[in-house]
Amino acid sequence: MDRQGVRTRDLCLWYGSFQALKSVSLTIRHGQVTGLIGPSGCGKTTLLRCFNRINERIAGVRTQGTIEILGHDVYAPGTDLIELRKRVGMVFQRPNPLPLSVAENVLFGLRVHGSGRLAPDVVEGAVEAALKGVGLWSDLKDRLRTRATDLPLEQQQKLCIARLLPLKPELLLMDEPCSALDPAATSRVENLIRELRGTYTILIVTHNMAQARRVSDECIYMLLGEVIEHRRTEDLFINPSDERTARYIEGRYG
Amino acid sequence: MTNPPGASGRLAKRAVLRARLGRAQELVIEAVIRLCGVSAVVFVFAIFFFVLREALPLLFGGLDLGQFFGSMEWYPDSLSNRRYGALALILGTLAVTGLAMVFAIPLGLGAAIPISEFSRGRTKEALKIVVELLAAIPSVVWGFIGLMILNPVIIDLFDAPIGLTVLNGAILLALMSVPIMVSIGEDALKAVPDTYREAAEAMGATRWQVVRRVLLPAARNGLLAAVLLGVGRAVGETMAVLMATGHAVTIPTGPLDSVRTITATIAAELGETARGSDHYRVLFVLGTLLFAITFVVNLTADLVIRGFRRR
Numbered sequence: 001m002d003r004q005g006v007r008t009r010d011l012c013l014w015y016g017s018f019q020a021l022k023s024v025s026l027t028i029r030h031g032q033v034t035g036l037i038g039p040s041g042c043g044k045t046t047l048l049r050c051f052n053r054i055n056e057r058i059a060g061v062r063t064q065g066t067i068e069i070l071g072h073d074v075y076a077p078g079t080d081l082i083e084l085r086k087r088v089g090m091v092f093q094r095p096n097p098l099p100l101s102v103a104e105n106v107l108f109g110l111r112v113h114g115s116g117r118l119a120p121d122v123v124e125g126a127v128e129a130a131l132k133g134v135g136l137w138s139d140l141k142d143r144l145r146t147r148a149t150d151l152p153l154e155q156q157q158k159l160c161i162a163r164l165l166p167l168k169p170e171l172l173l174m175d176e177p178c179s180a181l182d183p184a185a186t187s188r189v190e191n192l193i194r195e196l197r198g199t200y201t202i203l204i205v206t207h208n209m210a211q212a213r214r215v216s217d218e219c220i221y222m223l224l225g226e227v228i229e230h231r232r233t234e235d236l237f238i239n240p241s242d243e244r245t246a247r248y249i250e251g252r253y254g
Numbered sequence: 255m256t257n258p259p260g261a262s263g264r265l266a267k268r269a270v271l272r273a274r275l276g277r278a279q280e281l282v283i284e285a286v287i288r289l290c291g292v293s294a295v296v297f298v299f300a301i302f303f304f305v306l307r308e309a310l311p312l313l314f315g316g317l318d319l320g321q322f323f324g325s326m327e328w329y330p331d332s333l334s335n336r337r338y339g340a341l342a343l344i345l346g347t348l349a350v351t352g353l354a355m356v357f358a359i360p361l362g363l364g365a366a367i368p369i370s371e372f373s374r375g376r377t378k379e380a381l382k383i384v385v386e387l388l389a390a391i392p393s394v395v396w397g398f399i400g401l402m403i404l405n406p407v408i409i410d411l412f413d414a415p416i417g418l419t420v421l422n423g424a425i426l427l428a429l430m431s432v433p434i435m436v437s438i439g440e441d442a443l444k445a446v447p448d449t450y451r452e453a454a455e456a457m458g459a460t461r462w463q464v465v466r467r468v469l470l471p472a473a474r475n476g477l478l479a480a481v482l483l484g485v486g487r488a489v490g491e492t493m494a495v496l497m498a499t500g501h502a503v504t505i506p507t508g509p510l511d512s513v514r515t516i517t518a519t520i521a522a523e524l525g526e527t528a529r530g531s532d533h534y535r536v537l538f539v540l541g542t543l544l545f546a547i548t549f550v551v552n553l554t555a556d557l558v559i560r561g562f563r564r565r
Contacts (some may be wrong), residue, residue, distance in 0.1 A: 054452065054455065054456050082458045082459075082460060084458075085455070086457075089456075092453065092456075094449065096450065096453040098450055098453060098454060098467075098468055099450065099468070100467075108454070108467070109457050111467065112457060112459045112460075112463050167457075167458075
């Protein structure tokens with residue numbers, strides 16, 4: 001049996017008086033890539049940003065319901081946000097490496113979550129492992145001191161994935177990770193996502209339906225804050241059960 | 255006239271007229287704005303020219319620069335042996351400014367960080383207004399505080415013979431340069447893109463870790479510029495230090511020594527000199543020196559700021 005990676009129950013979210021998520025109940029399988037699709041404003045990014053509670057940076061956000069990540073309710077009072085974010089990594093729409101060196105970007109998580117200094121061999125090992133994990137090692141091994149913000153966008157985005165790996169997260173959240181990249185870079189990042197599948201549970205928001213078909217095992221179609229359909233990707237695209245999903249994937253809506 | 259007389263012709267004519275008027279208005283406004291912009295430059299150069307003009311005859315006619323920079327003997331109105339050694343004044347200025355920065359940098363940047371990063375909405379506005387209020391206090395009032403409040407406090411605390419010292423002036427200058435440091439420092443922090451904060455927070459950094467590991471390195475140039483502008487403010491300040499530092503031409507050996515700064519010297523002596531005399535001119539040499547110092551400091555700050563904008 002598959003382990004149940006992430007489960008939400010009756011998740012509702014309001015931005016002030018606007019309800020962005022309406023009773024979202026989902027079960028996301030461990031070790032698989034799950035795509036979140038839907039037209040702009042349907043709440044897919046909002047949903048994604050609930051899993052590490054980064055939504056709470058914005059004033060006036062109110063959340064109701066539960067999200068369980070490997071058996072822990074992340075909205076329970078007393079949840080350690082720092083620990084949560086260690087276990088749930090996020091990749092953003094625009095590559096956002098920190099204005100530090102390549103190596104320091106990779107080590108950022110360890111520095112933030114560790115106590116005291118990092119031993120030199122830990123540092124070297126972590127940087128190499130993380131960069132190898134995203135296929136950047138051969139490109140960047142001689143440029144570890146370069147400012148990460150000076151890299152090409154593709155490398156920046158891969159670095160943003162690499163910096164999550166030293167913390168051994170359980171869940172990776174990706175918010176349109178390829179929307180700032182050209183097609184060739186997109187395809188390489190998609191390959192990377194497929195490679196990470198299995199080791200990590202991955203949730204990916206995408207506007208690009210072809211991408212959802214290429215990288216995801218399961219797909220969730222959302223509309224106006226509600227989950228309309230959640231099935232295996234090939235089933236959803238070939239044989240959608242809901243009329244609204246069908247209209248969206250055929251390009252007649254959204 | 256090709257247009258037939260009538261309503262449409264009149265309307266067309268009026269439209270043309272209006273367009274012309276509009277263009278003329280535009281030109282006038284543009285000229286006025288350009289004049290305003292240029293005038294700032296003209297004023298700066300005019301001031302510098304005026305100060306330098308008064309200083310030049312002495313600078314190239316008799317002033318012993320070795321003595322000026324190397325001697326602490328400032329006897330500008332001795333009858334038998336006039337000496338213009340400004341070393342004590344220069345060191346006095348440096349000492350007061352330096353010590354002021356020791357207080358002001360942690361205070362100023364220390365205030366910029368919580369205002370920019372740890373407060374929101376009304377609290378933030380209230381804090382900013384209070385800091386700006388600090389900038390609105392006239393320097394003579396600061397001097398008064400130094401004279402009447404800090405002076406006895408310093409005497410009591412350090413068992414010093416007099417409280418009008420480097421320490422006194424430095425505390426005042428620190429408080430006076432804090433507002434500019436806070437506001438420029440806050441701008442520098444605000445200029446750091448929010449995506450950096452979000453990225454770091456999403457990795458589980460606490461807000462303090464975000465400040466220390468991300469914002470401070472990212473805003474380094476802006477914060478440095480804030481400090482330099484604060485230095486510029488402190489170097490040029492006159493009235494408060496004139497009142498609070500004891501007015502003694504000595505080379506300071508500690509924070510409890512009395513000194514006299516370049517600015518205080520000019521302010522105190524210029525009124526008593528005969529126009530065109532050597533004493534009068536040497537004060538303008540001091541003015542030129544002061545101008546040069548603040549110019550270099552501000553220019554550096556400016557270049558540094560430009561560096562952080564380009565990033």
